[in-house]
Amino acid sequence: MNLVNIGGVPEHFNLAWYLGLKNGDFKAENINLRWHDYFGGTGEMCKGLRNGDIDMAVILTEGIVKDIIAGNPSKIVQVFVKSPLNWGIHVANHSKFKTIDDIKGTRAAISRYGSGSHLMSYVNAENNNWDLEKDLKFEVIKNLEGAVEGLTEDKADYFMWEKFTTKPLVDNGTFRRIGNLPSPWPCFVIAVREEFLKTNLEDVKTILNIVNTTTEEFKDIPSIDRMIANRYEQEIEDVQEWLSLTEWSQKNITKETITKVQNELFALNIIPEKWDYENLVFEL
The missing domain is CATH 3.40.190.10 (Periplasmic binding protein-like II)
Known part of the structure; x- marks a missing residue:
């Protein structure tokens, strides 16, 4: 076999x-x-x-x-x-950020460099006319569990992950979803x-x-x-x-x-x- x-x-x-x-x-x-x-x-x-x-x-x-x-x-x-893929854009439930504009220039939690959460951060930035060099900052958090820790402990500010996978974390009050971004392919x-x-x-x-x-x-x-x-x-x-x-x-x-x-x-x-x-x- x-x-x-x-x-x-x-x-x-x-x-x-x-x-x-x-x-x-x-x-x-x-x-x-x-x-x-x-x-x-x-x-x-x-x-x-x-x-x-x-x-x-x-x-x-x-x-x-x-x-x-x-x-x-x-x-x-x-x-x-x-x-x-329907990417949800999430912040911690206690976060002061309410809109996509609010997270401009803040720290994106990414699983690792070269990951979807990393690459789609650029697509989101481009869609909102951000400066790709000045307005994107990254914190590597490895996985969804790391994102929960990173956002709730203020080690990062927002996190992009598949909308329905993270929905239970939105429902239980761990995350708030402030936007959605479908992949363009x-x-x-x-x-x-x-x-x-x-x-x-x-x-x-x-x-x-x-x-x-x-x-x-x-x-x-x-x-x-x-x-x-x-x-x-x-x-x-x-x-x-x-x-x-x-x-x-x-x-x-x-x-x-x-x-x-x-x-x-x-x-x-x-x-x-x-x-x-x-x-x-x-x-x-």
């Missing part, structure tokens, strides 16, 4: 992988797929791919594009979630180490076929809203709203989307140059 290590955030977007593992779908194809939760998000997964700790990752589009250009020997093989892609692709191409294709079969039918799974609510400790009405907004994909990322992501990252000085599509994407 072939061992394949895959990483992703422990959030509702990735339930399809858990269901495939629970049902034995990968083992039935002689693949021992091992799922690894990455609480630190995209930056931590990029490190995992670089180090060979994982072979595949379900990862934020902008984060993996940046890291491949920065030397990560991986390729995008498919879009996983084609709808935007499909949010999650599947990336694979190039070395692994060369030697395990058929396994990668099989894995994608299995998860794609699940995502195609995901919204039709009986009581899927209750399953998500129970597993991820969400209110069922929040899950139902999330399901209505979320669309999975079974296709690879387009040249137009790659161009859009790179144009944005280049304009924000996040990447030093723009690469050809073929150097970022592997077409199965």
